[in-house]
Amino acid sequence: THSFKDRVVSVASACARDLGFEVLACASTGNLANAVAAQAAALGMQSFVFIPSDLEEQKILATGVYGTNVVAVNGNYDDVNRLCTELSGEHESWAFVNVNLRPYYAEGSKTLAYEIGEQLGWTTPDRVVAPIASGSLFTKIGKGFREFRELGLLTGEQPTMSGAQAVGCSPVAQAWEAGTDVCRPVKPDTIAKSLAIGNPADGPYAIDLAKATGGSIEAVTDDEIRAGIRLLAETTGIFTGTAGGTTTATLAKLAEQGAIDPDERVVLVITGDGLKTLDAVRGSFETHVIEPSYSAFEREFAGVA
Amino acid sequence: THSFKDRVVSVASACARDLGFEVLACASTGNLANAVAAQAAALGMQSFVFIPSDLEEQKILATGVYGTNVVAVNGNYDDVNRLCTELSGEHESWAFVNVNLRPYYAEGSKTLAYEIGEQLGWTTPDRVVAPIASGSLFTKIGKGFREFRELGLLTGEQPTMSGAQAVGCSPVAQAWEAGTDVCRPVKPDTIAKSLAIGNPADGPYAIDLAKATGGSIEAVTDDEIRAGIRLLAETTGIFTGTAGGTTTATLAKLAEQGAIDPDERVVLVITGDGLKTLDAVRGSFETHVIEPSYSAFEREFAGVA
Missing domain, CATH: 3.40.50.1100 (Rossmann fold)
Incomplete structure (x- = not known):
């Protein structure tokens, strides 16, 4: 899922299965949510990802597509983390990769x-x-x-x-x-x-x-x-x-x-x-807009190309 | 650049260098532009990518970042292609990967x-x-x-x-x-x-x-x-x-x-x-929005989790 979080989730999820956990979960601001949702899908495990509700839509889209349970929490990342810590205490079969499984996750x-x-x-x-x-x-x-x-x-x-x-x-x-x-x-x-x-x-x-x-x-x-x-x-x-x-x-x-x-x-x-x-x-480079003709191109790039 | 176009551009650009071309170019609707711009950057070659001017901004951003010359043509993909064919006839040192280098490109x-x-x-x-x-x-x-x-x-x-x-x-x-x-x-x-x-x-x-x-x-x-x-x-x-x-x-x-x-x-x-x-x-899955409390989570997922 195009970030190093795939490494840490890979180690944590392997341990989660060895240790008998049934659900994969995390508190995340984006990249980790992608990785947990994808790995859970690949492993055939149920998953829950907890994110702040003001997260960019594109990060939510790239997480929900894997069929995870996307839980958007009305609060900041600290609130999300606190809720996940509480949930990890109550749901014994849930592996929160960056909460109760953090030691394995970090070693990843x-x-x-x-x-x-x-x-x-x-x-x-x-x-x-x-x-x-x-x-x-x-x-x-x-x-x-x-x-x-x-x-x-x-x-x-x-x-x-x-x-x-x-x-x-x-x-x-x-x-x-x-x-x-x-x-x-x-x-x-x-x-x-x-x-x-x-x-x-x-x-x-x-x-x-x-x-x-x-x-x-x-x-x-x-x-x-x-x-x-x-x-x-x-x-x-x-x-x-x-x-x-x-x-x-x-x-x-x-x-x-x-x-x-x-x-x-x-x-x-x-x-x-x-x-x-x-x-x-955005705004870090120029786009040259031209009419679809050879002369228009030559005019725009006179002396360059 | 996350599409198979990297394969075809890789073969075409290797041939472009062997054949003595100096500039890498293409007519593209997105993925190919990404691949040409990135490969040219990696090879230290100058490049021009020609796209229809109504292309989605995200594809333009993910192309221009490599320092290529982004040429947005007021027309459809056929117009872009026609212009590139004409340019390939006039600029002998330019390798249009999918025009004058198409045989190599295709083999990729x-x-x-x-x-x-x-x-x-x-x-x-x-x-x-x-x-x-x-x-x-x-x-x-x-x-x-x-x-x-x-x-x-x-x-x-x-x-x-x-x-x-x-x-x-x-x-x-x-x-x-x-x-x-x-x-x-x-x-x-x-x-x-x-x-x-x-x-x-x-x-x-x-x-x-x-x-x-x-x-x-x-x-x-x-x-x-x-x-x-x-x-x-x-x-x-x-x-x-x-x-x-x-x-x-x-x-x-x-x-x-x-x-x-x-x-x-x-x-x-x-x-x-x-x-x-x-x-x-978008719209292919449900996002659950909850308050940051254990009881709010339990209410939302009653009987599920």
């Missing part, structure tokens, strides 16, 4: 490290640039590399970990800047909705990891995020969403600052697809 | 047969159900199986080929029904826009192939297409667009008619992603 992010290592011929990269929302993905990538190195499956040093946040929701980057590991909660205001967690549970661990590996945690503006989406698309043919734009913009910023050695082998973690956040690229 | 569809064979352990399936627009993809899948069988790379019989069209644009299915291989042009009116070619160049060859392999060519209604999208999503966790809905609905129809032996190994060719045609699933 380690597969990113495994796959990076595999694609690099079972070696580690010098640096990984990855986004930070709750901080779980960021820290679990580090854990994945560490465990595979300890097992002898990967050779090379532990990679430098560089974290990426949006200025409009950057409690971890702010704490990093202030030289503390205490992340003060913020009220999110950014186009990077999938990274907009104002009170990140794993923020302190993300800071520890960045520090221990010689990395840092940066924040970029919404304009830089939009430019990051364009930069990645224009240079690689990969269209990412706002989270990937945040990560790409952070890499660009580090490169401009000279913080990255030109010889470093850097992996940029792109966690979602641009088709999910199309609004972010 | 054979990779579908190669990959199906590989995934089935280098054997052929009993039947392939695939959509028909121009008829090129359908016939080239047949060609791919035939060539790999002749080369000894695949074992098994040539698969039965079943073609799928939308009733609102079904010149090939109508010819099949009438027992002729003459496809009379039609004016398309269907939600399956990517299959809406009223005058399919390879229609007669598609009919020949269906006949030679014991298959058929069917047409399904827009409602059946919507139901096909839902059926695939609910049973497999795969969200396809209207073209895939057409193919799925055709398979369902053949199964209901008893035209498929229960022991057959059938491959359904899904050519595009549901995120590209979200409108088709």
Whole structure:
């Protein structure tokens, strides 16, 4: 379903079945709802996805199509989460992937490290640039590399970990800047909705990891995020969403600052697809409208083509 | 870019570079524009994509992001095609993937047969159900199986080929029904826009192939297409667009008619992603809106959950 949530749901749902749960569920703001609904359909399990009722219609359409029970809660994501925590206590056969199954769910992010290592011929990269929302993905990538190195499956040093946040929701980057590991909660205001967690549970661990590996945690503006989406698309043919734009913009910023050695082998973690956040690229390029004639084309592109 | 056009553009653009072309271009109604713009970006080539000016904004956004030159032509797809044919005559260094490079482009569809064979352990399936627009993809899948069988790379019989069209644009299915291989042009009116070619160049060859392999060519209604999208999503966790809905609905129809032996190994060719045609699933499911409380949930789902 075009985001890294498929990885974490895959691990959580496999455990849900092993542990005898009958219903798959989640609290979500979009990507996770897609992933849970799709995996439940593929596994033939019943599912419930809980979302804030003001969620964009396109995210609801891409979730409901799988035949899940879409529950739109009149409240914000915190309200949704609270309700899910209560429900998980009352419905013993329900696996909320990011509530009562969260430990398994979180470990699913380690597969990113495994796959990076595999694609690099079972070696580690010098640096990984990855986004930070709750901080779980960021820290679990580090854990994945560490465990595979300890097992002898990967050779090379532990990679430098560089974290990426949006200025409009950057409690971890702010704490990093202030030289503390205490992340003060913020009220999110950014186009990077999938990274907009104002009170990140794993923020302190993300800071520890960045520090221990010689990395840092940066924040970029919404304009830089939009430019990051364009930069990645224009240079690689990969269209990412706002989270990937945040990560790409952070890499660009580090490169401009000279913080990255030109010889470093850097992996940029792109966690979602641009088709999910199309609004972010509106107005970022010009469309040439012409009449259907050769001369009209030549006039419009005189001197260019 | 989430449609099979990536395959045909990949082959055409590789040839474009071998042949010394400098600019990648196409006439497109959406998916092809995405693929050409992305591949050109990945290859570092300049590109021009020509589209009808009434194309949906989301398709334009997902094309322009790659830094291509988006040329919106005031006219229909036929007008766009005509202009591109003229331009290809005047710009010798331009590779229009589906005009002057069409032979290479068309061969790209054979990779579908190669990959199906590989995934089935280098054997052929009993039947392939695939959509028909121009008829090129359908016939080239047949060609791919035939060539790999002749080369000894695949074992098994040539698969039965079943073609799928939308009733609102079904010149090939109508010819099949009438027992002729003459496809009379039609004016398309269907939600399956990517299959809406009223005058399919390879229609007669598609009919020949269906006949030679014991298959058929069917047409399904827009409602059946919507139901096909839902059926695939609910049973497999795969969200396809209207073209895939057409193919799925055709398979369902053949199964209901008893035209498929229960022991057959059938491959359904899904050519595009549901995120590209979200409108088709609007209204196809219920969203439950509740207050953020346990009791509100229990009331809404009394007796269900």
